[in-house]
Structures are given as C-alpha cells and as structure tokens.
Amino acid sequence: MFEAVAFYLFAFLTIAMFSxxxxxxxxxxxxxxxxxxxxxxxxxxxILGADFLGAVQIIVYTGAxxxxxxxxxxxxxxxxxxxxKKGNKFIIIGLSTLAAVMVVAIFTAPLISxxxxxxxxxxxxxxxxxxxxxxxxxxxxxxxxxxxxxLLVAMIAGIxxxxxxxxxxxxxxxxxxxxxxxxxxxxVLS
Amino acid sequence: xxxxxxxYLVLSTILFAIGLVGVMRRKNLLLLFFATEILLNSVNxxxxxxxxxxxxLTGQMFAFFVIAIAASELAVGxxxxxxxxxxxxxxxLDTMTSMRG
Amino acid sequence: xxxxxxxxxxxxxxxxxxxxxxxxxxKKQFVGIVAxxxxxxxxxxxxxxxxxxxxxxxPIHVEMMTWMATGNLYIPFxxxxxxxxxxxxxxxxxxxxxxxxxxxxxxxxxxxxxxxxAWLSAFVFSMMILVMSDNFAGLFIGWEGVxxxxxxxxxxxxxxxxATWAANEAFIMNRIADLGMLIGIFLVxxxxxxxxxxxxxxxxxxxxxxxxxxxxxxxxxxxxxxxAQFPLHTWLADAMEGPTPVSALIHAATMVxxxxxxxxxxxxxxxxxxxxxxxxxxxxxxxxxxxxSMALVxxxxxxxxxxxxLSQLGYMFAAxxxxxxxxxLFHLMAHAFFKALLFLGAGNVMHAMDNELDPFKMGGLKxxxxxxWIMMTIASLALAGVVPFAGFFSKDTILEAAFAEHxxxxxxxxxxxxxxxxxxxxxxVALIFHGEERYKIFxxxxxxxxKFMLVGMSPLLILAMIAGVFQVPxxxxxxxxxxxxxxxxxxxxxxxxxxxxxxVFVGIAIMYAxxxxxxxxxxxxxxxxxxxxFMYKLLINQYYIPYGYEEYIVKPxxxxxxxxxxxxxxxxxxxxxxxxxxxxxxxxxxxxxQSGNLSTxxxxxxAGTVVLLSFAVVFGLAARYSDEILAILSGLxx
Numbered sequence: 001m002f003e004a005v006a007f008y009l010f011a012f013l014t015i016a017m018f019s020x021x022x023x024x025x026x027x028x029x030x031x032x033x034x035x036x037x038x039x040x041x042x043x044x045x046x047i048l049g050a051d052f053l054g055a056v057q058i059i060v061y062t063g064a065x066x067x068x069x070x071x072x073x074x075x076x077x078x079x080x081x082x083x084x085k086k087g088n089k090f091i092i093i094g095l096s097t098l099a100a101v102m103v104v105a106i107f108t109a110p111l112i113s114x115x116x117x118x119x120x121x122x123x124x125x126x127x128x129x130x131x132x133x134x135x136x137x138x139x140x141x142x143x144x145x146x147x148x149x150x151l152l153v154a155m156i157a158g159i160x161x162x163x164x165x166x167x168x169x170x171x172x173x174x175x176x177x178x179x180x181x182x183x184x185x186x187x188v189l190s
Numbered sequence: 191x192x193x194x195x196x197x198y199l200v201l202s203t204i205l206f207a208i209g210l211v212g213v214m215r216r217k218n219l220l221l222l223f224f225a226t227e228i229l230l231n232s233v234n235x236x237x238x239x240x241x242x243x244x245x246x247l248t249g250q251m252f253a254f255f256v257i258a259i260a261a262s263e264l265a266v267g268x269x270x271x272x273x274x275x276x277x278x279x280x281x282x283l284d285t286m287t288s289m290r291g
Numbered sequence: 292x293x294x295x296x297x298x299x300x301x302x303x304x305x306x307x308x309x310x311x312x313x314x315x316x317x318k319k320q321f322v323g324i325v326a327x328x329x330x331x332x333x334x335x336x337x338x339x340x341x342x343x344x345x346x347x348x349x350p351i352h353v354e355m356m357t358w359m360a361t362g363n364l365y366i367p368f369x370x371x372x373x374x375x376x377x378x379x380x381x382x383x384x385x386x387x388x389x390x391x392x393x394x395x396x397x398x399x400x401x402x403x404x405x406x407x408x409a410w411l412s413a414f415v416f417s418m419m420i421l422v423m424s425d426n427f428a429g430l431f432i433g434w435e436g437v438x439x440x441x442x443x444x445x446x447x448x449x450x451x452x453x454a455t456w457a458a459n460e461a462f463i464m465n466r467i468a469d470l471g472m473l474i475g476i477f478l479v480x481x482x483x484x485x486x487x488x489x490x491x492x493x494x495x496x497x498x499x500x501x502x503x504x505x506x507x508x509x510x511x512x513x514x515x516x517x518x519a520q521f522p523l524h525t526w527l528a529d530a531m532e533g534p535t536p537v538s539a540l541i542h543a544a545t546m547v548x549x550x551x552x553x554x555x556x557x558x559x560x561x562x563x564x565x566x567x568x569x570x571x572x573x574x575x576x577x578x579x580x581x582x583x584s585m586a587l588v589x590x591x592x593x594x595x596x597x598x599x600x601l602s603q604l605g606y607m608f609a610a611x612x613x614x615x616x617x618x619x620l621f622h623l624m625a626h627a628f629f630k631a632l633l634f635l636g637a638g639n640v641m642h643a644m645d646n647e648l649d650p651f652k653m654g655g656l657k658x659x660x661x662x663x664w665i666m667m668t669i670a671s672l673a674l675a676g677v678v679p680f681a682g683f684f685s686k687d688t689i690l691e692a693a694f695a696e697h698x699x700x701x702x703x704x705x706x707x708x709x710x711x712x713x714x715x716x717x718x719x720v721a722l723i724f725h726g727e728e729r730y731k732i733f734x735x736x737x738x739x740x741x742k743f744m745l746v747g748m749s750p751l752l753i754l755a756m757i758a759g760v761f762q763v764p765x766x767x768x769x770x771x772x773x774x775x776x777x778x779x780x781x782x783x784x785x786x787x788x789x790x791x792x793x794x795v796f797v798g799i800a801i802m803y804a805x806x807x808x809x810x811x812x813x814x815x816x817x818x819x820x821x822x823x824x825f826m827y828k829l830l831i832n833q834y835y836i837p838y839g840y841e842e843y844i845v846k847p848x849x850x851x852x853x854x855x856x857x858x859x860x861x862x863x864x865x866x867x868x869x870x871x872x873x874x875x876x877x878x879x880x881x882x883x884x885q886s887g888n889l890s891t892x893x894x895x896x897x898a899g900t901v902v903l904l905s906f907a908v909v910f911g912l913a914a915r916y917s918d919e920i921l922a923i924l925s926g927l928x929x
Contacts, residue, residue, distance in 0.1 A: 003193055004191050004192075004193055007193050007197065011201050014201075015201075015208065018205060018208045018228050019208055021212065021224055021225070021228060022208055022209070022211050022212030022216070022224075022225055022228070027220065027221060034224050034227060034228070037228070037231070038227075038231065041231050041234070041235060044198075044238070045238055048198075048238045048239060048241075048242040049242055050238045050242065050250050050253070052250075053234075053238060053250050053253055056254065056257060057234075057257065060257050061257065061260075064261060065227070065260070065264055068264055068265070068268060069223070069264075072220055072268050072271065072272075075272065075275070076220055076271070076281055091214075091894065092211055092214040092215055092894070093211065095210070095214070095894070095897050095901055096207040096208075096210040096211045096214070096897070097207065099206075099210060099897065099900060099901050099904060100203050100204060100207035102901065102904040102905060102907075102908055103203045103904060104199075104203050106904070106907060106908060106911070107199040107203065131247060132247065132250060132251075135247050135251060136251065136254070140251050143251075143255060147255060147258045147259070150259070151258060151261070151262050153262070154261075154263075154265040154266050155265060157265065157269055158265040158266060158268065158269040160269070161266075161270060161272060162268075162272045162273075213893050213897070214890065214893055214894045214897060217890060219889075222889075283888065283889050283890045284888060284890070286887070286888070286889060287887035287888050288887060289887035290885065290886055290887035
C-alpha cells in the first residue's frame with residue numbers, strides 16, 4: 001500500500017521534473033529541475049531496496065554532476081534564453097511517442113521468458129550494501145578497476161581541456177621569474 | 191494495487207521518451223547534455239527494477255557502472271565544450287555544421 | 292554455265308561498290324565508263340544464258356549458300372535461270388547498260404555523278420536478285436532492294452524538296468503494298484511449308500480455293516504497289532522528279548514490271564484461281580483507260596510518258612489476269628524497249644530545252660534534233676501498236692486473248708485505250724517536234740545530244756522496230772513453263788477484221804493528233820474555254836486523287852502523329868524522366884542527413900531506433916503467432 005502510493009507519487013514528480021527540463025526555455029530552470037529529478041530517482045532506488053545505489057545516485061549525480069553543470073552554466077553564460085529551433089514539433093513528439101509505445105509493447109507483451117535464474121542472487125539476511133560489496137569486489141573486480149582508470153583519464157582530460165597556461169610549472173621556477181610573469185600579465189591585461 | 195515489474199518498465203520507458211524529446215529538441219549543447227542525463231537515469235531505473243524483481247544483483251552492478259560512465263563522460267564533454275566556446279563564442283548546435291556534406 | 296549466272300548477278304554489285312568508293316569526290320569520267328562496262332558484262336552473260344535456254348538447255352539452279360535453316364524453315368540463297376528469268380535478265384541488263392552509257396552524257400555536269408552510278412548499279416543488282424531468285428524470300432529481298440534504290444534515285448537531287456517528297460511517297464506506297472506481299476508470303480509458307488518455287492507451287496495444287504484466293508490477292512496487293520496499279524498509282528507520276536535515265540530504267544523497263552513478273556512467276560497459282568485472275572484483268576483494263584485519260588491533257592512531257600507506262604502496265608496485268616502469261620511477258624519485253632527509248636529521247640529534249648518540260652513551250656525541234664525526232668517517232672509508233680513495229684505484235688495478241696476468252700468488255704476498253712494511246716503519244720510528238728518554234732520566245736537554244744548517247748540508244752531503236760519477229764521463238768521457248776495457249780479466233784475473217792480495224796482506229800487517232808497540234812501557235816495560259824471545262828480540270832488534276840490522298844489520309848495521319856508525339860513526350864518521356872528524378876530527389880533529400888547539424892542527426896538516430904523497434908515487434912509477433920499465420924496463408928492458397 002505504501003509502496004503503491006510512494007511509487008505513484010514519485011513517478012508523477014519525476015515525470016514532471018524531467019518534462020520541465022526538456023521543455024523550458026530558461027536554462028536555470030532546466031538545471032534545477034534536473035537536480036530535483038535526480039533526487040526523486042534515488043527515491044525509487046530506495047523503494048526498490050537498492051540502498052547503496054540510491055546513496056551513490058545522490059552523491060554522484062545530484063552532488064557532483066549537477067555541481068559540474070552549474071559551473072558550466074556559469075561559464076557559458078546560458079542564463080540568456082535559449083533559442084529554440086524552428087523545426088518540426090510533430091516529428092519529435094511523434095517519433096518519441098512511437099518509440100515509447102513500441103518499447104512498452106515489447107515489455108508488456110508476454111515475450112519475456114519466465115525461465116530466468118539469477119546469476120548473483122541476493123543473500124538473505126545481509127544488507128544490500130554488504131551484498132553489493134561482496135559482488136563488486138569479487139565478480140566485478142575487473143570492471144571496477146577499469147572504471148577507476150577511466151575516471152582518472154576523464155579527470156586528466158578535463159583538466160587539460162579546460163586549463164590554461166599549462167606549459168609553465170610554477171613550482172619549479174624561482175621567485176624572480178614568477179614576478180616577471182606576473183608583470184607581463186598585468187601589461188597584457190591593461 | 192500491486193506494483194509489478196511492468197510498472198517500473200513503463201515508467202522507465204516514459205522517462206526515456208522524455209529524454210528522446212529533449213535530445214531532438216534542444217539547440218543549446220549544454221541543455222542537450224541534460225537530456226542525455228535523463229536517458230541514462232531512466233535506464234538505471236529499469237536496471238534496478240529488474241534486479242529487484244528477479245532477485246539478481248546484476249542490475250544494480252550495471253547501474254553503478256552506468257553512473258560512473260556518465261560522470262566521466264560529463265567531465266570530458268564539458269571540457270570539450272569549453273574549448274569550443276573559447277574558440278567560437280557560442281554553443282548553438284545550428285552553428286556547428288563544419289562537417290556538412 | 293553457273294559462272295555466267297554469277298557474273299550476271301554480281302557484276303552490277305561490283306560496279307555499284309566501285310562507284311560507291313567515289314561518291315564524295317567530284318565527277319570522274321572513268322566511274323561511268325567502268326560502271327557501264329560491268330553492266331555490259333552482265334548483259335553478255337545474260338545473253339549467253341539466253342542462247343543456252345533457247346537452244347533447249349535445262350534451266351540452271353544454283354544454291355549459293357544457306358540463309359536460314361531453323362526448325363522447319365529452310366531458306367537458301369538460291370538462284371534459277373529458267374525461261375522466265377532469262378527473259379527478264381536480258382531485258383534488265385540490256386536496258387540498264389544502255390541507260391548507264393546514256394547517263395555518262397546526261398549527268399555530265401552533275402555534281403553527284405559518281406553517286407548516281409552507285410545507286411543505279413545497286414538498283415540493277417537488286418533487280419537481278421529479284422528475277423533470278425528461286426524462292427519468295429529472295430524475291431522479297433530484291434523487291435525491297437529495288438524499292439530502296441528507286442527511293443535513292445528519285446530523290447537524287449535531294450536539295451529539291453519536291454524530289455525528296457516524291458521519293459518518300461514512292462517508298463511509302465511501296466511499303467504499304469509490301470505488307471500485303473509479306474502476308475501473302477507468310478500464307479504461302481504456312482500452307483505449303485516451303486518458300487521455294489519448285490516446292491511451293493506443286494503443293495498449292497492441293498490447297499482449297501479459299502486459301503489460294505487469299506494468297507493470290509495478297510501477292511497481287513504487293514504487285515499493285517510496285518507496278519502502280521490503282522489506287523497506289525500516284526507515286527509513278529511524281530517519280531518523274533528524278534533524273535530522266537532513272538525514269539527510263541526504273542519506271543519504264545524494270546521496277547514497275549516487277550509486279551508483272553511476280554504474277555507471271557506465280558502463274559501456277561493464278562491458273563488455279565481464275566476469278567482472282569479476272570479481277571486482276573479488270574483492274575488492269577481500268578488502269579489502262581484511267582491512265583490514258585490523264586495523259587490526254589497533261590502538260591508535262593515526262594508525266595505523259597509516265598502515264599503511258601501506267602497504261603501499258605494495265606495491259607500487261609490484263610493479259611496476265613486472263614491467263615495469257617506469255618503474252619504479258621512478251622509485252623513486258625517489247626514495252627521495255629520502246630518505253631526506255633521514249634524516255635531517253637525525252638531526256639535529250641529536256642537537256643536541249645534547259646530542263647523545260649511543257650511541250651507547248653517547245654515546237655519545231657525536228658530541225659535541230661533530227662536523231663531524237665526519228666527515235667521518238669518510231670518509239671511512239673511502236674507504242675501505238677502500228678504494224679510492223681514491236682508494239683503491234685504484243686498489244687494485238689493481248690486484244691486477241693481478251694476477245695477469244697469472250698471478255699468483250701475488257702476487249703472494248705483495251706481497244707479504246709489503244710486509240711487514246713496513239714492520240715496522246717502523237718500529240719506529244721507533234722507538239723515537240725513539229726510546227727512553230729515556240730521556244731524562241733523563252734530564249735532557249737537547243738542542240739542535239741552527244742553523238743555517243745544517240746549511238747547508245749540505237750540498239751533500243753532497232754529492237755523497237757524488229758522485236759516482233761521474236762514472237763514465235765519466244766513462244767516456243769516459254770511454252771513449257773507458262774502453259775501457253777494459242778489464241779484461236781474462231782474464224783479468220785473475224786481475226787482480219789479485228790487486226791485491220793485496230794490499225795484503222797489507231798491511224799485515225801494519229802492523224803487527228805497531228806492535225807490538232809501541228810499548227811499550235813501559242814502557249815495555253817489557262818484562259819481558253821477548253822481549259823476551263825469540267826473534264827479538262829478533272830483530268831489535269833489526276834481526278835483529284837492526289838488531292839484526296841493529301842487531304843483525307845496524309846493530313847489526319849499527321850495530326851494523329853502530332854497527338855501521339857505529345858503523348859510520347861508527356862507519358863513516356865515523363866515516366867523515364869520521373870524515374871531519373873526519383874533518384875535525383877532522393878539524393879537531394881537524403882543529403883540533409885549529412886548536414887553536420889547534430890540536432891538533425893539525433894533525430895535520424897531516433898528514427899532509426901524506431902524502425903529497429905518496429906522490426907522487433909513485427910518479428911516477435913510473427914514468431915509468437917507463426918502457426919496461425921501459416922494457417923491463414925495456406926487458406927489463401929500460397
């Protein structure tokens with residue numbers, strides 16, 4: 001009973017938030033709505049008993065990803081109104097609806113085999129986090145390590161792409177050289 | 191009313207369709223990224239739901255990795271966006287047509 | 292003996308090809324000389340073959356090579372020299388060698404001198420194939436070949452639009468008739484299983500009359516076109532646009548007689564269907580009278596002679612239709628001689644009068660052109676059928692045949708036409724050579740033709756005079772294969788009355804012509820009462836038949852063609868262009884896929900996803916309900 005209420009409430013909220021994200025013409029509203037949507041999705045995870053996943057969702061998505069987007073918005077000066085294209089609304093809505101309908105048809109039709117066995121079954125008695133930890137560090141170790149490397153690479157890429165004056169190393173220069181550079185910069189800026 | 195797997199899958203599909211609308215509609219590249227995030231999240235819900243209803247942890251594992259990948263993709267994407275913005279001054283999709291042909 | 296056959300057949304071809312090498316070069320005298328020599332060679336070979344046949348030799352058959360051998364159809368390139376074909380060969384080669392020699396002089400100042408000889412010799416070659424072939428297919432090849440060469444020769448001066456129009460008219464009318472002939476040939480093959488003469492004709496004895504009638508009619512339709520019988524006759528008068536040697540060769544002696552040759556060759560067929568023969572004879576008699584009437588008032592010298600050819604062809608068909616095939620062949624031979632002579636003489640006159648054709652503008656030329664005067668007078672006498680010239684023997688035999696077979700109407704018509712023939716021939720001679728010299732008003736200075744041309748024409752003159760003596764040997768030669776019957780008039784008295792009566796009638800006509808036109812003073816200019824009478828107008832406009840063809844056949848056909856051309860443009864072209872356009876516009880539209888615009892590409896991506904999803908749904912449903920689908924399909928019968 002509670003589950004049903006919670007499900008419908010959060011479903012409605014999520015859909016509303018995400019609709020605002022894609023429909024609004026103001027970037028700030030879109031950002032805020034997206035962040036709210038992320039929180040509500042984590043609520044779903046909690047309902048489904050995936051506690052760890054829900055927590056990770058809040059921390060990573062709503063925390064890190066949204067913060068990054070906010071910085072990006074500040075950088076790109078997207079507080080102006082976004083120009084919308086003069087394209088065809090009907091194609092967009094039509095295509096999406098078609099896609100949705102078909103996916104639903106595929107899912108709700110009794111095509112799914114009911115003969116599925118679980119590979120990594122949940123262990124009774126242990127909490128979700130413990131179970132996740134068990135599976136993650138044994139069976140999914142290699143993907144975990146690879147993901148770590150990938151995050152490292154992404155971090156470095158982000159720094160390289162967005163940084164400036166990367167060819168000088170301030171820690172290896174002595175004080176006079178640093179002063180020289182600062183005065184040169186002042187001349188350029190004035 | 192019993193909430194079954196189908197409910198979650200339908201919800202996931204609706205969110206995915208909303209994400210598709212956003213992807214097709216947006217001209218500002220940053221807002222396009224927002225729509226991409228919506229797509230990824232809808233899939234995450236589907237994974238988690240299936241994992242719950244079949245008692246299998248595989249779904250949650252996939253959801254983790256999707257989150258990780260989303261984060262790294264965002265970092266690289268924003269970096270590229272910054273470089274483009276510095277060079278061209280705007281991030282309107284209609285102006286990015288140098289690969290025409 | 293076969294070697295002579297091949298020489299006679301291929302010498303004209305060699306001549307044509309040799310002359311064809313020089314078509315683009317200016318006039319070269321030796322081209323004419325070489326061409327004439329080669330045709331003379333063919334004539335010599337034909338004469339040797341004639342001697343051979345006359346001495347009672349066997350007809351010569353050769354089969355050069357196989358043309359078609361598919362299934363039951365076997366058509367070889369085969370040639371036969373029997374009595375009929377050797378007669379035709381001799382006539383063709385003799386007249387054509389004389390015409391070749393004459394043309395060296397006539398076409399002296401013409402730029403297309405070499406081209407003329409190429410066409411002329413090609414014509415002779417086609418005619419030889421026509422008469423020497425031993426099957427209907429070879430005949431048809433020659434038939435078409437002479438049609439083509441006559442087109443090239445009538446339209447020889449192609450920069451004159453009248454000439455090209457006349458050439459097209461001749462060719463198209465021939466083509467219309469050829470359709471009938473082809474149907475006839477198909478019927479022959481279908482019913483007898485072979486196109487060879489010696490296999491088809493015996494097999495025809497066993498066919499029923501209806502089939503034979505159809506075959507006979509269709510083959511005669513082909514003959515109608517080639518020999519210009521009514522209603523396909525208008526091309527012959529218009530064909531006078533070509534050079535005069537062409538008229539002499541083609542439209543007097545050879546091509547127009549191809550139709551008669553066909554009927555004579557198929558005599559075994561036509562003997563079996565005498566009612567068709569009667570129709571042919573009646574049509575021939577009608578054409579004889581019809582053409583003679585038009586020649587009475589015509590003011591174009593060559594046209595008068597053309598109408599007389601048409602008239603004499605009517606005589607030949609009348610004879611062939613009545614079953615007197617050997618008489619038709621004999622008249623063909625004699626007619627070739629004096630008609631070619633007439634045309635060549637007319638050519639001399641034309642040359643002298645600076646291409647003027649109206650005899651009313653000439654007159655008194657006998658003082659200047661003695662040789663031509665003598666030749667044309669004798670040729671006209673032969674044409675009129677005055678004893679002892681050639682025409683008398685052949686024409687009178689036709690009249691006897693008609694009388695003896697009790698076809699008195701045909702006899703009457705042919706007799707009356709003989710009178711008309713005499714009248715208009717001598718009207719022409721009187722206007723041109725006698726009386727006042729009316730040409731002086733127009734400032735023309737006539738002179739006689741070159742000596743060698745007159746010398747070349749002399750064999751024809753001699754033959755026109757003496758060909759009558761050949762009648763008995765001819766009869767003996769052909770009686771084997773032409774089922775010749777002597778025509779016995781029941782009593783000698785009737786025969787004598789007929790002969791003498793014909794002569795008297797002809798003589799009166801000649802004298803009337805002389806009296807009327809000897810003293811012609813002025814050139815008629817359309818104001819005299821006779822010129823405005825109804826009969827005159829009718830005759831000079833050729834009974835308004837060409838006008839009728841133009842108005843009621845050619846013009847509607849042109850309109851129809853214009854309409855269909857529009858349909859062709861709008862429908863056919865539009866379809867083809869439409870298909871091309873589909874490709875083009877598909878390319879144009881799908882080019883947007885590569886616009887470089889990310890938004891568009893994302894839309895395409897979603898569209899692709901939708902397509903894939905739909906496949907998944909369809910195939911999934913098909914897999915799920917496969918049994919029911921199979922049941923439905925087998926119910927529909929797939």
